[in-house]
Amino acid sequence: MMLLLNALYNNVFYFASVVLFVIGFYTMLVRSNLIKKLIGLNIMETGVFLLFVSLGYVEGGMPPIVDHANDVVYVNPLPTALILTGIVVAVSVTAFSLALCVKLYRYYGTLDADEIMQLRSAPK
Amino acid sequence: MSSLLDTFGVLSVFFWNAPVLVVLVLWITACLTALLPSKGTWLPGGFALAAHFLALILTGYLAWAVLSYGEIRYALGGWLAPWGIEFLVTRLSVFMLITIFSVSTLIVIYSLADLPHDIETHLLGGYYTLYLLLVGSLAGLCVTNDLFNMFVLMEVAAIGACGIIAVKGGPECTEASLKYMILSCLGTAGILLATALLYKLTGHLNIDYIAAGMGTAVVRYPINSMVALALFSVGFIVKAALFPLHVWLPDAHSSAPSPSSAVLSGLVIKVYAVLYLRILVHVYTPAVFKIVPVNELILILASISIIVGSLYAMAQTDIKRMLAYSSIAQIGYVFLGIGLMHPTGLTGGLLHIFNHAMMKSMLFLSAGAVIYCTGIRSIKDMKGIGLQMPLAMSAFTVGAMAMVGIPATNGFISKLYLAMGTLEAGRPVYLGVILMSSLLNGIYYLPIAIGAFFGQQDPESWPANRGDCKRLPLSMALPLIILAVGCLFFGIFPRHMLVLIEGTVATIFP
Incomplete structure (x- = not known):
């Protein structure tokens, strides 16, 4: 038990991001409301971003601004820079999907995936 | 004299940066197309066509350079490999670039006449912007050697x-698009998580550097590396629409405008299959299959995909929906070639990427031509239509024969290689799958072709009287002719494409 707790403590970012990923995944698959699906998608991506950013963190590390001192430990700036790109990508994907949701609402008058399925199969 | 030298200088810069320009030419044109006034109908299409011709020239140069001097490495912005993004042009990339640009150029020529009839005129500029972004990122996916770059390109695509x-x-269309978006994001999120895990294990994002570190990583951290492999598999299988995760494909590919269907079915799903192959053989070496038999899993999914896709296709009444389900079956062949992990089988699988890109685009375009001229989408209304539209239905017939794999069409060559691969790998069961699927293909493709020329037309189903059939414009007829001739040409002289593929396969199985 102690061993498990210790492992959990040492890999807290890892566990947090996996938990976020699974929460998002679950929301996306189970909820029938399209907006909730998209929120789930965002939670999922946030989980991945958290994992990525935490990879760059170094215990006691300084911001990576070089000032010619030799014995300084720096954090790894690369993952942070990558995730900046990742966030931009996630925002554009979400914006595009929300635009599609608006159009769907105009066509069907509902945002519930199950109701849309019923409306599609009913008239014919 | 000096101006001549200047010209050479500009040209040499152009070709020196060819690996990145092949992507940027399309993306820059996409941005320009978005700025065009929304009035003219031919201008955005002309821009798209010009960009494609430039990209074809660059691809030709890259093919020549790779075949004569070996693979090209290009560091973006001069930042060298472990930290910067690296583009790597191999024979496999060249093969994919040739496939993408030759088919895509023909689709653009076709869309010049077809699109104004299908979508509103003021949306044309936006359409070509998105189209060029898509094709540019597909080209980027074929040349990139960096996993994070791959993620960004996949989202743009x-x-x-x-x-x-x-x-x-x-x-x-809206519903199909949203469904595709959500499932595709699910796939890319999985791939990004896998990338993060590999970065944690090896400290690199460049595929070559990850590969160098994976040997020890797989032994020391087996759970992490296997979870990453599982996430990659799920992500790429969603994106390539292999059987259990294909649910988005039929709606998306059948409801889209015909040129979109052609590019989505012909090119987009193939690129993800190739990326999956790269992950399997370059990041994880084939040695990993001894720990986790992923290739067995791929073989089973591919076989189910081949059979189930064909069975679903037989049940369809809408021609484009039938072609969409047939794509699920055909992507199964590509994965079958990957899963066999045998030189001949893989050659067949890769060759099928090129062949299927040609024949499926041709089938979608000829179905689109029928819809353009007569408005008929239902398969049972297509009886006797070959007499009104001899060209479109001849192209459809060539495509149908290539799908079945009748000798002298390109489909025969790739199926032959796949069949020999199953025997050489000692897996005759999968030969049965290939034969059975050819039979099923024959059952649902050939009656349409035969019915179109020899069937008795039902006067009730014809929308108006027979004179109502519009003439097929030259710009729509030309791509169909070129693709049909190409299908026959590469069925009789497959050597040209095989040179590139065998070079690739030789690097994977030394």
């Missing part, structure tokens, strides 16, 4: 692909 489905408007 997803937005482009969903955009050219949704552009038509109407509830079906």
Whole structure:
């Protein structure tokens, strides 16, 4: 038990991001409301971003601004820079999907995936 | 004299940066196309066509350079490999670039006449913007050697692909597009998580550097590396629409405008299959299959995909929906070639990427030509239509024969290689799958072709009287002719494409 707790403590970012990923995944698959699906998608991506950013963190590390001192430990700036790109990508994907949701609402008058399925199969 | 030298200078810069320009030419044109006034109908298409011709020239140069001097490494912005993004042009990339640009150019020529009839005129500029973004990112996916770059390009491709489905408007397209977007994001999120895990294990994002570190990583951290492999598999299988995760494909590919269907079915799903192959053989070496038999899993999924896709296709009444289900079956062949992990089988699988890109685009375009001229979408209304539209239905017939794999068409060559691969790998069961699927293909493709020329037309189903059939414009007829001739040419002289593929296969199985 102690061993498990210790492992959990040492890999807290890892566990947090996996938990976020699974929460998002679950929301996306189970909820029938399209907006909730998209929120789930965002939670999922946030989980991945958290994992990525935490990879760059170094215990006691300084911001990576070089000032010619030799014995300084720096954090790894690369993952942070990558995730900046990742966030931009996630925002554009979400914006595009929300635009599609608006159009769907105009066509069907509902945002519930199950109701849309019923409306599609009913008239014919 | 000096101006001549200047010209050479500009040209040499152009070709020196060819690996990145092949992507940027399309993306820059995409941005310019978005700025065009929304009045002219031919201008955005002309821009797209010009960009494609430039990209074809660059691809030709890259093919020549790779075949004569070996692979090209290009550091973006001069930042060298472990930290910067690296583009790597191999024979496999050249093969994919040739496939993408030759088919895509023909689709653009076709769309010049077809699109104004299918979508509203003021949306044309936006359509070509999205189309060029999509094709540019597909080209980028074939040359990139960096996993994070791959993720970004995949998301750009997803937005482009969903955009050219949704552009038509109407509830079906919008719903199909949203479904595709959500499932595709699920796939890319999985791939990004896998990338993060590999970065944690090896400290690199460049595929070559990850590969160097994976040998020890797999032994020391087996759970992490296997979870990453599982996430990669799920992500790429969603994106390539292999059997259990194919649910988005039929709606998306059948409701889109015909040129979009052609590019989505012909090119987009193939690129993800090739990326999966790269992950399997370059990041994880084939040695990993001894720990986790992923290739067995791929073989089983591919076989189910081949059979189930064909069975679903037989049940369809809408021609484009039938072609979409047939794509699920055909992507199964590509994965079958990957899963066999045998030189001959892989050659067949890769060759099928090129062949299927040609024949499936041709089938979608000829179905689109029928819809353009007569408005008929239902398969049972297509009886006797070959007499009104001899060219479109001849192209359809060539495509149908290539799908079945009749000798002298290109489909025969790739199926022959796949069949020999199953025997050489000692897996005769999968030969049965290939034969059975050819039979099923024959059952649902050939009756349409035969019915179109020899069937008795039902006067009730014809929309108006027979004179109502529009003439097929030259710009729509030309791509069909070129693709049909190509299908026959590469069925009789497959050597040209095989040179590139055998070079690739030789590097994977030394």
